[in-house]
Each structure stands twice: as C-alpha cells, then as structure tokens.
Amino acid sequence: xxxxxxxxxxxxxxxxxxxxxxxxxxxxxxxxxxxxxxxxxxxxxxxxxxxxxxxxxxxxxxxxxxxxxxxxxxxxxxxxxxxxxxxxxxxxxxxxxxxxxxxxxxxxxxxxxxxxxxxxxxxxxxxxxxxxxxxxxxxxxxxxxxxxxxxxxxxxxxxxxxxxxxxxxxxxxxxxxxxxxxxxxxxxxxxxxxxxxxxxxxxxxxxxxxxxxxxxxxxxxxxxxxxxxxxxxxxxxxxxxxxxxxxxxxxxxxxxxxxxxxxxxxxxxxxxxxxxxxxxxxxxxxxxxxxxxx
Amino acid sequence: xxxxxxxxxxxxxxxxxxxxxxxxxxxxxxxxxxxxxxxxxxxxxxxxxxxxxxxxxxxxxxxxxxxxxxxxxxxxxxxxxxxxxxxxxxxxxxxxxxxxxxxxxxxxxxxxxxxxxxxxxxxxxxxxxxxxxxxxxxxxxxxxxxxxxxxxxxxxxxxxxxxxxxxxxxxxxxxxxxxxxxxxxxxxxxxxxxxxxxxxxxxxxxxxxxxxxxxxxxxxxxxxxxxxxxxxxxxxxxxxxxxxxxxxxxxxxxxxxxxxxxxxxxxxxxxxxxxxxxxxxxxxxxxxxxxxxxxxxxxxxxxxxxxxxxxxxxxxxxxxxxxxxxxxxxxxxxxxxxxxxxxxxxxxxxxxxxxxxxxxxxxxxxxxxxxxxxxxx
Numbered sequence: 001x002x003x004x005x006x007x008x009x010x011x012x013x014x015x016x017x018x019x020x021x022x023x024x025x026x027x028x029x030x031x032x033x034x035x036x037x038x039x040x041x042x043x044x045x046x047x048x049x050x051x052x053x054x055x056x057x058x059x060x061x062x063x064x065x066x067x068x069x070x071x072x073x074x075x076x077x078x079x080x081x082x083x084x085x086x087x088x089x090x091x092x093x094x095x096x097x098x099x100x101x102x103x104x105x106x107x108x109x110x111x112x113x114x115x116x117x118x119x120x121x122x123x124x125x126x127x128x129x130x131x132x133x134x135x136x137x138x139x140x141x142x143x144x145x146x147x148x149x150x151x152x153x154x155x156x157x158x159x160x161x162x163x164x165x166x167x168x169x170x171x172x173x174x175x176x177x178x179x180x181x182x183x184x185x186x187x188x189x190x191x192x193x194x195x196x197x198x199x200x201x202x203x204x205x206x207x208x209x210x211x212x213x214x215x216x217x218x219x220x221x222x223x224x225x226x227x228x229x230x231x232x233x234x235x236x237x238x239x240x241x242x243x244x245x246x247x248x249x250x251x252x253x254x255x256x257x258x259x260x261x262x263x264x265x266x267x268x269x270x271x272x273x274x275x276x277x278x279x280x281x282x283x284x285x286x287x288x289x290x291x292x293x294x
Numbered sequence: 295x296x297x298x299x300x301x302x303x304x305x306x307x308x309x310x311x312x313x314x315x316x317x318x319x320x321x322x323x324x325x326x327x328x329x330x331x332x333x334x335x336x337x338x339x340x341x342x343x344x345x346x347x348x349x350x351x352x353x354x355x356x357x358x359x360x361x362x363x364x365x366x367x368x369x370x371x372x373x374x375x376x377x378x379x380x381x382x383x384x385x386x387x388x389x390x391x392x393x394x395x396x397x398x399x400x401x402x403x404x405x406x407x408x409x410x411x412x413x414x415x416x417x418x419x420x421x422x423x424x425x426x427x428x429x430x431x432x433x434x435x436x437x438x439x440x441x442x443x444x445x446x447x448x449x450x451x452x453x454x455x456x457x458x459x460x461x462x463x464x465x466x467x468x469x470x471x472x473x474x475x476x477x478x479x480x481x482x483x484x485x486x487x488x489x490x491x492x493x494x495x496x497x498x499x500x501x502x503x504x505x506x507x508x509x510x511x512x513x514x515x516x517x518x519x520x521x522x523x524x525x526x527x528x529x530x531x532x533x534x535x536x537x538x539x540x541x542x543x544x545x546x547x548x549x550x551x552x553x554x555x556x557x558x559x560x561x562x563x564x565x566x567x568x569x570x571x572x573x574x575x576x577x578x579x580x581x582x583x584x585x586x587x588x589x590x591x592x593x594x595x596x597x598x599x600x601x602x603x604x605x606x607x608x609x610x611x612x613x614x615x616x617x618x619x620x621x622x623x624x625x626x627x628x629x630x631x632x633x634x635x636x637x638x639x640x641x642x643x644x645x646x647x648x649x650x651x652x653x654x655x656x657x658x659x660x661x662x663x664x665x666x667x668x669x670x671x
Contacts, residue, residue, distance in 0.1 A: 001303065001359055002296045003583070003590040009295065069295045178665045193670025195654075198661035202608070205660055209605045213587045214580035220297050229576035281572035288575050289557060292550035 003217070005073075012070055016077040019050055024081050026259070032084055033262065037143050039085050039106060039121045048103015052078075052087075053094045061095050068157070072164040072219040079168025079238075082259075082266055084141040086118045088161045089126060097124050112154030113275035116145040127152050139265040154274040160218055160227045162273050163234035167208070167215050169270075170237035173245040173263050174204040180249050191248075200244045211237035225287045228280035235277055238267035297586065299363070307363050313347055314371040321374070327497060334412060334454040337377030341409030350407040353383050354391060358536060358592040362585070365539035375540055378451045382406040382413035384537075386459040389476070393517045393525050402457070402478065414455035416446040416479065416503060417526070424655045426461075427470045427523060431505060433462035433477065439509040440464075440477060445502060448649075452488045452501035455481045460510075465520050476522035478514040485509075495641040496632075537603070538610055539585055545617055546578045548636070552617075556624045570620055577613045581606070604656045605664075611646035611653060618643045 005013070023043050032040070047053065055071045057063020064070075071091070078087055089109035090100050099105030108118045110127030119125065119132060120143060132145035178201055181192030191197045211233040218230035242264035246253035253260045271277060299307060322339065325332030344350045352364045368375075376383050387406045390398055405411040422429040431444025442462055449458070458479040465473030479486075485508040490498035517525035553571055556562040588602040618640035622629035629637060647653045661667045 001299060001362075001586060001590060002593075003586045004594060005295060174665075178667065181667055189670065190668050192661070192667035195658065195670070198667050198670075199654070199657040201665055201667060202657035202660035205665060206605050206608050209602070210580045210584055210609050213583035214576070216295055217297060217579075217583035217586070220295050225575070226579065228572075229579040232573060232576040233580050278569065280576070281569040283572070284575040285553065285568045285572035288550050288553035288571060292554050 003220075009070060009073060012066075013073045013077060016050070016052070016074045017080075019046070020077055020081045020083065024083055029082060029259070029262070033140050036140050037121065039118065041106075044085065044106060045103040048101065053091045053103055054101035055091070057095045057101055063095065063101060068160065068219040068222055069216065072160065072215060075161045075164035076168040076171070076215075079165030080172045082141060082169065082172075082262055086122060087165075088158050089117075089122075091161065092155065092158060093124070093126060097126070100124075109158075110147060110152050111273050112152055112158070113272060114147040114149070114152075115272060116147065117142050119143070119145045137269070139262075139269045141262065141266065142269055144269075154279070156222070156224055156227045159231050159274050159280075160215070160222075162270050163211075163215050163218070163227070163230040166234035166238035166267060166270055167211050169263050169267050170204075170208045170211060170234065170241040173238070173241035173260075174201070174208050176260065176263075177201050177204055177241075177245040177248040180245075180252075184250075197248060200248055204241050204244050207233075207237040207241055225284055228283045228287075231274075231280045232277055232284075235267075235271045239264070239271060242267050303359060303363060306360060307367060310349075310364065310367050311371070313349075314367065314373055317343055317347065318371060318373055324374075330451075330453045334378045334451075337374065337379055338409040338412070340374045340377070341379050341383075341407075345408050350409075354388060358589040361536045362539055362589045365536060366543055369540035369543040378412045378454060379406070379409065381415045381451065381455075381459065382411065382457075385415055386413040386457070386478070389459065389525060389528055390478075390516055392528050393476075397513075398478075398516060411456040412451055412454055413457045413459060414449050414452045414481070414503075416449055416458045416460040418448045419445060420447055424652055427474065429461055429463060429474065431460075431462050432466070433464050433475060433510070435512070436509075438512050440475075440512060440515070442477070442479070442505050442508045442510055445504045447491065447500075447502050449488075449501050449503050450499055452481070452503050453490065457481060458503070461522055461526060464522075468520060471523045473520055474522040474526075475519050476516045476525045477510050478516065479508065479510050480514075483508050483510065493642075494644065495638060536585070536589060538606070541614070542578060542581050542585060542610070545614060546582070548621070548639075549574055549578060549617065552621055552624050552636075559624070559626075561624050561626070567620075567623055570623070574613070574617055574620060577616070581610055581613060584609075604651075604659045607651070608653055608656045608660070614646050615643045 023046060051064040052074055054063035055066050055074060059065040086106065086108035090107040093107035094101035097105055097107050100107045105123045106121060107124045107126060108116060108122035109125065110116050110129055116129050116132050119129060129147065132147050135144040135146055137144040181197050181201055182190050184191050214230040214233045218226035242260065246260045246264060249258055249260055252258050322336065325336050341350065352361060383406060387403060390402050417426060419429050419431060431442065431446065433440040433442045458481055460477045460479045462475055462477055463473050464475040485506040487504040489502045491500040491502050492498050493500065556567065561567055584606055588606060591602060618636060621636040622640055625634060625636065628634045632638060662669055
C-alpha cells in the first residue's frame with residue numbers, strides 16, 4: 001500500500017495548476033463573471049492540447065493513457081479555480097464525440113438528475129435535451145437548463161469527477177479563509193488569533209482532508225460505494241467549507257466583489273448533479289446490509 | 295496511489311491470519327470488566343502469546359504499514375487489543391526505547407514485550423488537564439532518590455500496574471515546560487494511594503493516584519532532569535498514526551450490525567434513519583482511507599507519525615459519537631436499557647472528544663501548526 005501521490009502524479013497536478021494559474025487567474029475569473037454564458041474557446045482548446053479531456057483515452061487512440069487517479073487530480077485543480085464549462089461531459093465524450101478529446105468540440109450532457117449545463121454554448125449534447133427549459137442560474141458561471149420530465153442514468157465516473165471538483169473548491173475555500181484570517185485585523189490583532197475563528201478554519205481543513213482521502217481512494221478502487229462516499233464527503237467539504245469561508249470573511253463575504261460567493265454557488269450547483277446526494281446515501285445504506293449478509 | 299498490499303505485506307497478512315485462526319480458539323474466557331486481576335492476567339497472557347509467536351514488538355519495530363495490517367487483522371479476527379499493556383507498549387516503552395540508557399532499556403523493555411509487567415500513566419492532574427505543562431506534583435532530590443508528593447488523575451490500570459510513567463515538577467522556578475522530569479515509579483513504593491475513579495458509564499476504568507513523599511531512585515529518571523517535557527512529547531506522538539485502526543474496523547462492523555437490527559425491528563423503513571446510516575457508512579469508509587493515507591505518509595517520512603493525527607482524531611471522535619447516537623435511534627426505548635448492546639458504548643463514546651487532547655485543543659493545534667494561524671488567546 002502506497003496511498004500517496006507518486007512523483008508523476010505530483011508533476012501532473014503541478015502542471016495543470018501552472019496552466020490554470022497562467023490561463024485562468026483571478027482576473028480571468030472575474031472577467032468571466034462579467035460575461036455570463038460565454039465560454040473561452042481558446043482556453044478550451046488549450047486544455048484539449050494539454051490532454052485534459054483525453055487523460056483516460058488510450059495512447060493508441062491519441063489520448064494520454066492515464067487512469068482515474070490522475071484524472072481526479074486534474075479535475076481537483078479545475079475545481080480549485082472554479083474553471084467554467086461542461087468539463088465532466090466533454091471529458092466523458094473524449095473518444096466518442098469527434099473533437100472532444102482535442103478541445104475543439106464542447107460537449108455537454110443531460111445529467112442524471114435532468115439538469116443540462118452550458119446547453120446554448122455547447123456544440124454537442126449527449127442525451128435528449130428536447131424541451132429543456134432555461135433557469136436563471138444561481139451560479140453566474142454556469143448557465144443551466146432543466147428537463148421537466150424524468151432523469152437519465154447516472155455514470156459513476158461523472159459523480160467521482162464532480163467530487164474531485166468539489167474537493168478542489170473546498171481546498172480553495174480553506175486557503176481563502178486562512179489568508180483572510182491572517183490578514184484581517186480587528187481589536188488590534190489578526191482575527192485568526194481568536195479561537196472562534198481558528199476553530200472554523202481547523203474544521204475547514206478537517207473536512208478537506210477527510211474528503212481528499214475518500215475521493216482519492218474512490219479513484220483507485222472505482223468501487224460504486226467508495227464513489228458514493230466520496231461524493232457525500234466532497235459535497236459536505238465544499239458547501240460547508242464555502243459557508244465557513246464566507247463567515248470568516250464577515251461583511252466582505254456578503255459582497256459580490258469577494259470571490260467567496262462564487263465558490264458557494266458552484267458548490268451548491270454541483271450537489272444537485274446526478275439527482276443530488278440522496279441516491280448516494282441510499283446506495284451506502286443498502287451496502288451495509290449486503291456486506292453484513294456476506 | 296496504491297491501496298493494494300505489496301507482496302511482502304500480503305505474505306505478512308496471510309501468515310498472521312493463519313496464525314490467528316489457530317491462536318484465538320485457545321484463548322481463555324474473557325474476564326468480567328470489574329475483575330482487575332483477571333483482566334491483567336488475560337491481557338498479559340495474550341501479550342505472552344504474541345511474544346512466543348514473534349509478534350510482541352510489532353508496535354515498535356514494524357513499519358507503520360505493517361502495524362496497520364496487524365491492527366486491522368487482529369480486530370477483524372476478534373483478537374484482544376493491548377488492554378492492560380497499553381501504556382507499556384504504546385507510551386512508556388517507546389519513550390524508554392528512544393530516550394533511556396542501555397541499562398534502562400535492558401531493565402524495562404523485555405518485561406513489557408514478554409507480558410510480565412504493567413505500566414500506568416501519571417500525567418494528568420486535577421489542575422493540569424489540557425494544560426498538562428501546568429502540573430504541580432513536586433519532586434526534590436534527597437541523596438540518590440527523588441521524593442515525590444502530589445496527585446495524579448485519569449490513571450488507567452493503576453490498580454494492577456507495576457510501574458508508573460510519572461511527570462513531576464523538579465524546578466518550580468523555571469518556565470512551566472522546562473521544569474518537568476520523567477520518572478519510572480514502582481507502584482509498590484510506600485506512600486502511594488490508589489483510589490478508583492467511577493466514570494459516568496458507571497465503571498471504574500481509571501483511578502486517582504495520591505503520592506505522599508514517595509521515594510524514586512534517581513536511576514529511574516529517563517532523560518535529563520527538567521527535560522521531561524521533550525521526553526514526553528516523544529511518547530505522545532508515537533501512537534497517533536495508528537492509534538484508532540482497530541476501532542475504525544470495529545465501528546464499521548457495528549454499523550453493519552445496526553443496519554441488520556434496523557431491518558429486523560422495522561426502523562429501516564424510516565428513510566431519514568436509513569440515510570443517516572448511509573452517511574455514517576461514507577464517514578467510516580473515509581476515516582479508514584484517511585488512516586491509510588496518514589500511514590502511507592508516515593512510512594514515506596521514515597516511520598515518524600505526522601500531524602495528521604489531530605485531523606483524524608477530531609473527525610473520528612465526532613463520528614464515533616454520531617455512530618452510537620444513531621444506534622440509540624435504531625434501538626428506540628431499548629436505548630435506555632443498559633443491558634442492551636451499544637448503550638454502554640454510547641456512554642463511553644462521550645470521552646472521545648475529551649481524552650488525549652480535547653477537540654478544542656486539537657483545533658488549536660490544527661489551526662496553529664498546520665494552517666499557521668497566529669497563537670493567541
């Protein structure tokens with residue numbers, strides 16, 4: 001058992017982080033907020049050229065030939081900077097939809113719960129999106145449609161990659177909270193010197209680390225129960241993390257100008273993917289009985 | 295990232311499993327919880343069995359990964375845990391191994407490994423809990439002895455212990471962390487009074503120990519005089535990486551039993567309860583993965599446990615309390631009957647957010663030492 005990142009995995013994570021720092025920094029994030037619904041096609045192609053969408057495609061098929069663990073690391077980085085776009089759907093379409101792997105084609109999908117992200121901007125939609133109704137999306141960086149009818153089948157890999165994005169967002173929430181707690185002074189000292197604030201930050205980190213172990217393990221085993229667990233813990237880490245981060249920011253956290261609300265809104269949106277977390281809880285409950293019967 | 299056993303680990307696991315299959319049926323019946331001499335004999339007997347089979351020093355010699363497998367497999371098989379051997383094997387022993395002289399190691403370590411001597415821990419005091427360095431039990435030199443007076447609390451197995459790893463104040467003038475000394479005190483020395491301490495669970499797992507001019511030879515001091523705080527930190531960090539491995543395995547088993555009981559008594563039909571059980575399944579799966587993560591990190595760091603232990607303990611202590619609160623929900627009115635399973639465990643789970651550093655202290659540690667937030671009040 002060597003349950004830690006290999007040198008290659010570290011290098012891959014650092015490479016994705018560097019690419020995103022260069023091409024999607026804070027200024028780019030805020031510019032995207034000011035131009036809702038527009039996807040940066042040049043960035044999308046750059047991601048394609050870097051292999052982001054083709055990570056799991058075999059080398060014979062023009063892909064990178066890596067596995068779920070590496071893919072999870074890349075999606076975690078995307079979640080960390082709130083990279084917009086139907087990343088999961090395009091990744092899953094690589095090798096099946098022409099141009100998806102290269103980042104030439106933007107692919108979205110009817111999600112298991114009936115939501116469709118980026119429907120207008122996408123070139124290809126997987127699943128029947130006829131009759132999809134637009135919503136005024138709570139997340140300024142994710143246009144949404146919803147199908148009034150039923151829902152499609154859920155791909156566990158989509159659930160896992162969403163969990164990886166949540167993990168990245170949770171990590172970012174922890175970093176922002178700690179930065180603010182060190183910089184902001186009240187009563188003549190950094191607010192991070194007060195235990196009440198310290199303990200919020202500590203809990204942020206605990207949730208991140210628990211979720212990280214669950215998400216990475218699910219990437220290694222690809223076991224449906226492990227993926228369901230990863231989803232629940234990553235959703236919790238991202239949503240509660242963004243909430244606590246907002247609280248640490250005080251009044252600043254309630255403004256449009258601070259980035260905290262963007263973290264929270266994206267985290268909320270992702271919790272609704274694949275029909276929400278109830279299915280995962282039911283799957284894990286049933287798993288208890290089946291394991292006890294064995 | 296890899297979760298599979300290496301070939302050597304797989305072989306260790308297979309051999310251990312085979313041995314446990316033969317050794318466990320030969321165990322004597324478990325003594326009752328109030329039978330302290332019986333518990334001592336039982337726990338030491340198991341340690342002797344481990345010694346004869348070559349597993350006695352698994353906590354000291356083996357890599358964290360091998361220790362994880364040992365704890366996982368022994369718990370799965372239903373083998374006893376260290377019991378009365380806890381302080382000797384996991385606190386005092388490793389401290390003596392790291393900080394003791396050759397003579398001290400030769401005197402104290404073999405009887406711990408062979409299951410012949412029991413150690414208890416004299417750290418906490420009525421006035422020194424979370425703020426352990428505020429301890430006031432005094433020791434002063436008189437010839438070749440220290441003379442010790444004061445009182446200790448939360449000492450487990452004190453009734454049946456041969457030795458006590460004792461923290462005393464040898465320099466009351468020095469800053470509080472610098473005037474502390476680590477002593478090995480023989481529990482049969484004159485002037486020691488042990489009084490059982492009844493906990494809210496009704497049992498007497500712990501004791502108060504009163505010391506009235508107890509003489510401890512200077513040769514029983516481990517480390518230098520007034521260097522006991524540093525010596526103690528070696529002890530305290532030792533078990534953090536793998537301390538709760540067996541318990542997490544056990545909690546996952548209890549969770550399965552809870553689901554079966556809920557199915558039997560009809561509570562399973564309540565979706566809110568079912569989802570809560572599903573959430574706990576996620577929780578304990580994740581805690582198991584976090585253990586594997588921390589152990590792998592420790593292994594990469596040359597066997598040293600990291601600060602990840604505080605993160606783990608914060609989450610685990612809460613999860614354990616949630617588990618037994620959920621058990622009470624499954625049981626309904628039966629949760630008020632102390633003869634029912636899980637009811638006593640629910641009571642004892644209340645200590646988890648307090649013992650070995652309260653959750654509040656752990657959060658301070660995480661915030662200051664991992665996140666780098668400023669020290670404050």
